[in-house]
Amino acid sequence: MPNEPNLIVLTINGERKEVRVWPTETLADTLRERLGLTGTRIMCNEGECGSCSLLIDGKPVLSCLTLAIECEGKDILTIEGLADPTTGALHPIQKAFVEHSGMQCGVCTAGVILTAKALLDENPEPTEDGVREALAGNLCRCGNYKSITKSVLAAAEMMKGDAQHG
Amino acid sequence: MITEKLKYLEPKTIEEAVSLLSRHKEAAKVIAGGTDLITQLKKGAELPRYIINIKGIPNQDSITYDEREGLRIGALATIHSIEVSPVIRQKFGVLAQAASELGTSQIRNCATIGGNLCNAAPSAETAPALLVLEARLKIAGANGERTVHIEDFFTSPGQTVLHPDEILSEIQVPNPLPRSGGVYIKQTVRKALDLATVGVAVITRLDGDIIRDVKIALGAVAPTPIRARKAETVIREQRLDDALLDEAGLVASEEASPIDDIRSSADYRRKIIRVLVGRAIRQAAEQIKAV
Numbered sequence: 001m002p003n004e005p006n007l008i009v010l011t012i013n014g015e016r017k018e019v020r021v022w023p024t025e026t027l028a029d030t031l032r033e034r035l036g037l038t039g040t041r042i043m044c045n046e047g048e049c050g051s052c053s054l055l056i057d058g059k060p061v062l063s064c065l066t067l068a069i070e071c072e073g074k075d076i077l078t079i080e081g082l083a084d085p086t087t088g089a090l091h092p093i094q095k096a097f098v099e100h101s102g103m104q105c106g107v108c109t110a111g112v113i114l115t116a117k118a119l120l121d122e123n124p125e126p127t128e129d130g131v132r133e134a135l136a137g138n139l140c141r142c143g144n145y146k147s148i149t150k151s152v153l154a155a156a157e158m159m160k161g162d163a164q165h166g
Numbered sequence: 167m168i169t170e171k172l173k174y175l176e177p178k179t180i181e182e183a184v185s186l187l188s189r190h191k192e193a194a195k196v197i198a199g200g201t202d203l204i205t206q207l208k209k210g211a212e213l214p215r216y217i218i219n220i221k222g223i224p225n226q227d228s229i230t231y232d233e234r235e236g237l238r239i240g241a242l243a244t245i246h247s248i249e250v251s252p253v254i255r256q257k258f259g260v261l262a263q264a265a266s267e268l269g270t271s272q273i274r275n276c277a278t279i280g281g282n283l284c285n286a287a288p289s290a291e292t293a294p295a296l297l298v299l300e301a302r303l304k305i306a307g308a309n310g311e312r313t314v315h316i317e318d319f320f321t322s323p324g325q326t327v328l329h330p331d332e333i334l335s336e337i338q339v340p341n342p343l344p345r346s347g348g349v350y351i352k353q354t355v356r357k358a359l360d361l362a363t364v365g366v367a368v369i370t371r372l373d374g375d376i377i378r379d380v381k382i383a384l385g386a387v388a389p390t391p392i393r394a395r396k397a398e399t400v401i402r403e404q405r406l407d408d409a410l411l412d413e414a415g416l417v418a419s420e421e422a423s424p425i426d427d428i429r430s431s432a433d434y435r436r437k438i439i440r441v442l443v444g445r446a447i448r449q450a451a452e453q454i455k456a457v
Contacts, residue, residue, distance in 0.1 A: 006174065023174035023217055024167050024207065046205050048359060050272060059246075059275040065204045066276070067197070069174055070219060115272070136358035137270025 008072050012037070013081025021068040028052045028063035031078060039079035039110050050138035053111035054078050060115040060137075079110035082117070092162065093117055093155040102151030104142035112138045116152045124160060128153060167207050172215060176222045180306050180335060183220050188308045188331040190216050196333065197221075198242055199277040201269065202285040226335065227278070229254065237339040241280025245292070246271070248279060258339060259453075260348030260367050264295040267352045270359050280334045283319065286326045286390070287361070293320070293391035294367035295350050297383035301339045307332035320390035343379065346371040347453030349446045353438050355429050362386040363430045364438045368446040372454050375406050382414070382443060387422035387435050394418035397443065406451060411444030418443045 005020035012035070019034050028045075031037040043051035045064050052064040055077040082091040093113050096102065103109040112135060119126060119134040126134065131152045132145070140148060175194075177183040187194055194216040197203050207213060220226070226242040231253040239248065248254055249265040268274055268282065268291040282292045283303070293316070301316045308331040319326050328334065342348065348369040354360040365385030371378045380402055382394040397418035404410050424435035 004170075022168045022170065023172050024169065024204075024213070026204065046208055047201060047269075047273065050270065050359075053272050060272045061275050062201070062272045065201050065273075067200060067204070067217075067219075070197075070200075070221070134271060137272045139359070 006069055008069055010068070010071055010076060011074065012076045013078060013085075019068075023067065023069050025068050026064050027054075027066040027068045027071055027076070030068035031063065037078055037080055041107050041110055043107055048139075049108075050115070051108050051111045053115050053138060055114050055118055058118060058121065060118045077114065077117075079114060082113065091117070092158040093120070093152070096151045096155035096158060097148075100151040100154050101147045102144070103148075104140075104144050108138055108140045108142075112140070112148055116155065119152070120156055120159060124156060124163070126153070126156060167213070169213050172213060172217060175216055175218045177218060177220065178222055178224075180223055180226075180333065183218060183223060183333055184306055184308055184331055186216070186218055187333065191330040194218050196284075198281040199244065199273075201273050201277045202281060202287075220333065231257070233341075235338075236341045237337075239279055239337040239339070241283075241334045241336060242278050243280075245269075245274040245277045245279060245282065248292075249274060258295075258299060258342065258348070260298060260350050260369060261292065261295040261339070263348075263350040264292050264352075264365075264367065267291055267350065267362075279337060283316075283337070284326060284328065284334055286320050286324050288323050288388060288390055289362045289365060289386035290391060291352070291362065291365065291385070294365050294383035294385040295348070296337065296339070297391055297393050298348065298367045298369040298381040299339045299342065300381075301337050303334055304336040304338060305332050306335045311335075313338070317393060322389050342369060343371050345454055345457070346379070347450035349449045349453065351442045351446050351449075353442060361429070364424075364435050364442060365391075366439065366442040366446045368443070368450050370447055370450045370454075372406065372451055377401050377404055377406055377410075377447075380447065382418055382446075384418065384422050384439060387424040387439060389423070392421070394421045394443070396421050401447075406447070408444075411447055412440070414447065415440035415443040 005022045031040050041051045043049045047062050047065045195214040196218050226240040228240045229251050230238045245265045245268050255262040296316050303314050350367045352362045353364040367383045370380040385391045397414045401414045419436040419439040424432040
């Protein structure tokens, strides 16, 4: 009978991390409690708010409903992985959120930014409706939806510009 | 929710999964997308002693189409893959529509059609569409395989005909008849990220203005998802007009047995069924005319 957590290897923001997890431990808890990556927020903890959203193999998922033990061999991107690891330069989406007041209390922000990243990676020129629909699974209790949408659309513009000059 | 005694198992074949379930029976819980199971465990459902992750079984998530046989969907196909599948959008649009309404994008990336059906919520998003499509469900168990018509699959809220050693492996959908239109309408309290207060799926085939065939299914308004067969009989072979659609809606609302709950009252649900059935048939009819 197992009496210690299972040893697994998670690939987080490009780095391999060995960690021991209980089978029913969620990825959100593992990231926050065992790996000190507290950028991923837990708000409702039951899959109804989207705050814990992060990207696994490029797709937005709810980390509070994902078992850590099932994430071996997958590419996990958390909010800590967005800024440039060497220079610390913010990702365009992060810059846009700063410029356009995309956050107020910040609890929903990590989940929103990562979900927005997945959207823009798939569709670099979304409409406003497209942004709202893609972010429908991310609730913002500050009610900052207008600025969130504006920030994502501004990020799209920035990234289009970067792509053209890159 | 964490217990040290829980064992995590990863079968690599259906046979292995079935063998594990035969051995452990109710002490084991299958996990696919996990979006229902983990929520339930967090809310205090009894913890199993074994969690069986079936996502390691290969070739269980494919969507294949054949002109004669129709559609075959592996039980592990994600709701997202069904939402965006070109063949499902084109030929089985009511199912693609239902898939697009489930939860949110994050949930759809993980949730599976098998899990949606086996969790057997009365509001299961894909159920009304599969009911009007007359899907058949392939089930693997210790005694071999069997196929069950979806209308016989659900027995009560959260319960299906699956035995403890059985696992849903495939959803088979026959070709819809030519020149038919299908629509799924979900009534919700919130604009997004909500269970259906009422779900209505319709497939209809018209001959000019005559309703040659119609199938109506309702979700979230009975202990299981149901076909509204009395409503279908009332309007089959009749001329499509507003009065007829209202009658269909009325009969359907009486076939349902909705309850009062946190989302809505039984009375309001009946009223909404009456409206949505007519609306869905009208939209399906317009789909046919638009082709």
